[in-house]
Amino acid sequence: MSDPRANDLSTYSLRLGDDALIAAQRTAEWIAAAPQLEEDVALGNIGLDQLGQARSLLQYAGTVEGAGRSEDDLAYFRDEREFLNLQLCELPNGDFAQTIAKLLYFATYQHLLYEELRGGTDETLAGVAGKAVKEVAYHVDHATQWVLRLGDGTDESHRRMQAGLDAMWPYTAELFASDELVQRLDVAVDPSTLEEEWLRRVNQVIDESTCERPTSAYQHSGGRDGRHTEHFGYLLAELQHVARSHPGASW
Amino acid sequence: MVSDTAIFEAVGEVADPEVPVLTIADLGVLRGVRHEGDEVVVTITPTYSGCPAMDLIKHEVELTLDSLHLKGRVETVLSPAWTTDWMSDEGKAKLTEYGIAPPTGRRAVGGPVSLSLTLRCPLCGSPDTSELSRFGSTSCKSLWRCNSCREPFDHFKAI
Numbered sequence: 001m002s003d004p005r006a007n008d009l010s011t012y013s014l015r016l017g018d019d020a021l022i023a024a025q026r027t028a029e030w031i032a033a034a035p036q037l038e039e040d041v042a043l044g045n046i047g048l049d050q051l052g053q054a055r056s057l058l059q060y061a062g063t064v065e066g067a068g069r070s071e072d073d074l075a076y077f078r079d080e081r082e083f084l085n086l087q088l089c090e091l092p093n094g095d096f097a098q099t100i101a102k103l104l105y106f107a108t109y110q111h112l113l114y115e116e117l118r119g120g121t122d123e124t125l126a127g128v129a130g131k132a133v134k135e136v137a138y139h140v141d142h143a144t145q146w147v148l149r150l151g152d153g154t155d156e157s158h159r160r161m162q163a164g165l166d167a168m169w170p171y172t173a174e175l176f177a178s179d180e181l182v183q184r185l186d187v188a189v190d191p192s193t194l195e196e197e198w199l200r201r202v203n204q205v206i207d208e209s210t211c212e213r214p215t216s217a218y219q220h221s222g223g224r225d226g227r228h229t230e231h232f233g234y235l236l237a238e239l240q241h242v243a244r245s246h247p248g249a250s251w
Numbered sequence: 252m253v254s255d256t257a258i259f260e261a262v263g264e265v266a267d268p269e270v271p272v273l274t275i276a277d278l279g280v281l282r283g284v285r286h287e288g289d290e291v292v293v294t295i296t297p298t299y300s301g302c303p304a305m306d307l308i309k310h311e312v313e314l315t316l317d318s319l320h321l322k323g324r325v326e327t328v329l330s331p332a333w334t335t336d337w338m339s340d341e342g343k344a345k346l347t348e349y350g351i352a353p354p355t356g357r358r359a360v361g362g363p364v365s366l367s368l369t370l371r372c373p374l375c376g377s378p379d380t381s382e383l384s385r386f387g388s389t390s391c392k393s394l395w396r397c398n399s400c401r402e403p404f405d406h407f408k409a410i
Contacts, residue, residue: 042386052301127330131300134410138385
């Protein structure tokens with residue numbers, strides 16, 4: 001690819017698409033394992049929304065790249081270091097409270113990001129974001145309701161909710177890390193501009209839930225450069241093994 | 252040449268696979284029909300990004316074009332984003348008859364103030380209903396229960 005701007009745009013779309021794809025894969029792990037039937041359906045729907053966003057974004061990344069790679073090629077035939085998703089998205093689900101904490105952090109971030117992106121000048125990204133922002137509003141709402149219910153519930157649910165919020169916190173700084181690419185690419189949203197509002201919204205939910213705002217000096221990073229946690233390879237193995245075992249198969 | 256309007260009416264009869272009483276024209280999923288040379292281009296839009304019915308709808312539209320002996324293709328567009336405002340009044344009436352509460356035209360979440368909206372039970376008409384889950388049997392629906400007749404019912408979410 002010779003055009004540097006196309007290269008940036010493709011990489012940017014890939015980042016957002018990978019976030020959505022990997023989040024969808026983790027969310028879907030709850031299907032048939034959620035604490036109640038309604039929750040099973042809710043998480044299944046949330047995962048499906050994320051997957052739909054991933055498809056559009058990966059398809060666009062492939063088109064802009066111009067090397068003939070489809071959304072499936074990008075999802076199934078890249079290796080670990082080629083994925084650019086946030087580490088937060090790939091973390092194991094843990095218990096239900098941990099999953100909900102992850103959803104609160106991620107969906108609030110996605111909501112702010114898509115709100116900005118839908119007013120942007122790139123027609124495709126604005127289209128995907130305009131569609132997704134309405135879906136993600138439901139994800140934020142769902143996570144919020146659970147954080148309040150668990151945090152302000154029994155001693156045990158409070159303890160678990162606090163532990164979930166604390167466990168996911170060291171992966172949140174990465175959401176707002178700026179780099180040369182987002183500063184250079186005119187249609188990209190610099191995520192550092194979202195941090196203040198994100199903190200305000202998330203803190204409001206945490207305060208209301210009677211949990212403590214997490215504090216952690218150490219913050220992980222590296223997802224945007226293809227450096228991932230030790231859990232990621234296992235996730236990819238499950239995501240990719242059918243497509244790789246039967247290349248070219250269709251169903 | 253078959254006119255764009257006639258083609259629109261014909262492919263508009265394709266039924267939604269999840270809610271078969273609704274056609275894609277009722278839903279507002281069918282966006283438009285145009286000619287590019289002698290090729291017909293039909294544009295459709297998903298209700299939700301991950302809507303799994305889109306592939307089947309696309310296939311059914313292609314079959315309809317075939318039956319009209321037309322050469323054509325189906326394009327999916329995301330913008331402007333689908334909202335429940337695209338659903339026709341006829342579509343909303345059909346939904347109620349089918350036992351699904353139609354969208355109210357207001358979103359349940361995302362505004363500055365969270366509102367608790369009441370819905371009429373599509374089965375007995377009572378306004379005494381409660382939401383069981385924001386997420387229902389498909390992405391576009393939420394699950395409710397009528398406190399009068401005790402029947403659960405689906406609500407087509409307003410987005």
